[in-house]
Amino acid sequence: MADADELFGHLAEDLAPRGAKLSKMFGMPCLKDPNGKAFVGLHDGELVVRLHRDSPEHAEALAVTGAHLFDPMGGPVPLPMPLEQVIFTSKYLRGTVAACQL
Template identity: 55%
Template sequence: MTPDDRFDEIATDLAPHGATAGAMFGKRALKAHGKAFVCLKGDLLAFRLGDGSPAHAEALALSGAELFDPSGKHRPFKDWVAVPVAHADAWLHHAETALDGLDR
């Protein structure tokens, strides 16, 4: 399964909870309440988890995970964690957590 296919599955799973597909920095993204919370960049899916939160630490601890740098210019977003496709089985969990975080 490609990262795009997995993104589509997650978008379908989260649609009943108010998530809609859109774009962020020209990349595929999921949004809710007017805010992006998931962004696909190549083989990485990035999640807005909130710097310092347990969910942020959990995602960042995954092998190959890193702070999300959409521009590629070494200016990462501190609230976002990009998780590689090797952990695609965890993507839905992190997407649900990111979506739940928008309500706070």
């Protein structure tokens, strides 16, 4: 399995033609949509994916073993998925990318 940095690099390459920009948020590498909103990031070996809090995708993602809320500032923000669970996140990433209109 690819390490987290390698996986994030592949995501950045794959999504760049659709307008994703490599950036930083909370000191972590992230991808931002053309409007400057981060939709996926890399933090301590975990993939952070932005999902709408009250969506079925958010509830389903939280049900994945090892998933937890990403809360760097004490408020409602994105959800990280451990690297071991990334294979299960492809549909969440598709939904996130679609919501960002990339």
